[in-house]
Amino acid sequence: MPSTTIARALETGQPVRLHAEDGEVLVARILSFDDDEIRFTVITSSRPERYAVCDSTGFRRAWHEIERAVLVSTRKQR
Helix, strand or coil: CHHHHHHHHHHHCCCCEEECCCCCCCEEEEECCCCCCCEEEEECCCCCCHCCCCCCCCCEHHHHEEEEEECCCCCCCC
């Protein structure tokens, strides 16, 4: 069940904040997605121990594990 937010994040390279059903919140860059899952690299996470090892192929989450996805806007510094 691909979302327009995830598609836009992939298209623009913009980071996305993912809220998982297990309570984890992470900021990620989307590498790819299909009808079953999302593949991403983690920028930061509320559970960093899950991503202690760098994985150049990305991490995967099934769509049903993601409750919400929000594009992260960049703030301009003053």
